Amino acid sequence: MSQYGDIAILAVELFPDLQDPRDAWQMATEAMGQDIQTQDQVALHTFLALCEAGKVLGIPASATGPLDGDPLLMALQDLPTNPQAADGLQSTAQEVLLGLWTVGLLGEGSPEQA
Structure with missing residues (x-):
């Protein structure tokens, strides 16, 4: 798995206790021993966008x-039919999207839900 994919997965696991995706991301980042960098902001915004859109299982849409x-x-x-669908995204956004998708945390169509 990737660094930002792992952080995103941990953030989803932490969400039920924290009830805030941003707080869950921050705690996951700290737990993984990562410093907040500019790249982290792209990954954070990707995670928050997926949460706000209601695409992350267990996290309500906003x-x-x-x-x-x-x-x-x-x-x-497009991911279920086109594995290269994320290629146009920034690398950190790809890591978050593919990390969550691969373990079945992104709505219908994730491999773990098939």
Whole structure:
């Protein structure tokens, strides 16, 4: 697994106790011994966008989620039939998306749910 994929998975696991995706991400980042860097902000925003859109299992959607035409959501929609769908995203965004998708934490269509 990748660094940001692992952080995202841990953040989902921490969410039930914290009830805030941003707090869960921060705690997961600290638990993994990572310093907050600029790249981390891209990964964080990717994680938050997926949460806000209601795509992460166990985390409710928010009213401010990304729009359907968002490149991240389009990549997620295409992943089940096109494994290269995330190629157009920044590498840290890819790590978050693919990390969560691979272990079945992203709505219907994740490999673990098939």
